[in-house]
Amino acid sequence: MTTQTATPVVARTRDELAEARAALTAGDVAVVMTMGALHHGHAQLIKQARARAEHVIVTIFLNPLQFGPREDLSRYPRTFDDDMEICTREGVDIVFAPTPDVVYPEGDPGVRISAGPLGAVLEGQARPGHFDGVLTVVGKLLHLTGASSAYFGQKDAQQLLLIRRMVRDLDFPVDVVSVPTVREEDGLAMSSRNTYLTASDREVALCLSQALKAGADAAAEGPSAIRRAARSVLVKEPLALIDYLVLVHPTTLEDVPEWYRGEALLAVAGRVGTTRLIDNMPVRVGPGGGALQVFSEHAGRHEAPVE
Template identity: 80%
Template sequence: MTTTTAAPVVAHTRAELEAAREGLASRDVAVVMTMGALHEGHARLIRAARQRHAHVVVTIFLNPLQFGPKEDLSRYPRTFEDDMAICTAAGVDVVFAPTPDVVYPDGDPGVRVSAGPLGEVLEGASRPGHFDGVLTVVGKLLHLTAARSAYFGQKDAQQLLLIRRMVRDLDFPVEVVSVPTVREEDGLAMSSRNTYLTETDREVALCLSRALRAGAEAAVFGPSAVRRAAREVLVEEPLALVDYLVLVHPDTLADVPEWYRGQALLAVAARIGTTRLIDNTPLVVGPGGGALEVFSDVPHAPGGGAR
């Protein structure tokens, strides 16, 4: 006997979203926020949310606030029919797919959420204002969906950190859940931007995950060993134009000193052909150290561990 999964309710306006939310049997709702072009990484987020909650809402919204004037908003892939197929297979209840005038009814918002100093380093240094746009739309979508939990991938580590800080600092009644980075069989982190890569670019891009693995394998020997091992992989690939390779504290994004022992984030960004890719791995530095899937919920000491 073949079973079929019902297609999600699709809401395009605020009123349609509210009606769809009212039609759910429970208030136990999780949200997965996307910009479309869904892939297995998004499906993993949806399935993780589905395991813990009665209902799942997926948002599909290409947020103009987080794209700079020279970035790829116009060419960002738009695959709504394929996105709906993934949502249906994963058991999504509601898809909220608004246009910019629905999310920003008065046009460019005069008031935005500021990411502060944490939004000005790493990705923020390369993309000024990017995280202000991210946090503004995430905050709006948390209010509009009235979700109890929101699921985000570890791949966007800085974004995840900033969303956690916003939720904590501004008292959003939402649990933020991180899900491990989903990778292709060859190790490449899944990303909607992977569709831009040529066959040659794709081979070059594998140096990012190789560098992270090398760094994690050296974690037992301390921060310098991590950085050195990862850097050695990257310098062997001249077609990868590295923006940054850092080993930083997971709460402050400050470089960890040589004496540091504890959880840290090894992150890399590089331009491969015409495409800028990011990747990272959480890890433990010091005796018994190595890669983690996601950071533990144990608070990290501001000073970064013991000497």
């Protein structure tokens, strides 16, 4: 792919985006959607997109539709100058950074994309309506950017599943690409929300990734062993208030039974201090099992009772 060192074009309106997009005359266009506060995990998304596509658009938009009434939108970190440094370094062509009135010119949209039953469990149960807001803005940004591929992190596994489902069910002409979770050296999954953690909170938060690793290490022994190993780590950290720890089917998000063999999602969510964190690990359950980077294209199709 071409190498780019120039500062990306910054588009803040629909017309500016359309003009900049029209200047990308040849090759595939990839999009990486963010809410800002970019970190190394976002940089990896951009690198993957840059390696495969001729052009890359990064969207920076703090979407009000996906924040609930008890979630403080104003608290979310805003670091646009630092974000631009990352985008420039990684060779981004266009940064689309609109305000809410650009994305939603008539205010809250009367029509939204529903996440359906898969959006009402796990994170959807903790944050009602969250995924409807996510899918609505993702759908709009896919239309506005005209991208042929979109890159999302495995860390937001339920979001990734729902975006794939939306693209398939509603016939979006877009290839959704998953990128492995990027972690700090101590295992903590990179997240913009990590900036909320105090030094002591951060130590407590490590129990989430440690629980996932313990579960994955027990994957060869089956679902009960995975759940038991992961829980044994979490119960040793009373300052982490766990919302859920689940081992579920990668496409239905239903708890996998004891006979299950194949790919599954081991996911955890909890509150550390004032910050709610999520993490997950794709695993292969059964003989030879263990942690996976991302799910295969045929994840969940080979499960069968053990004979």
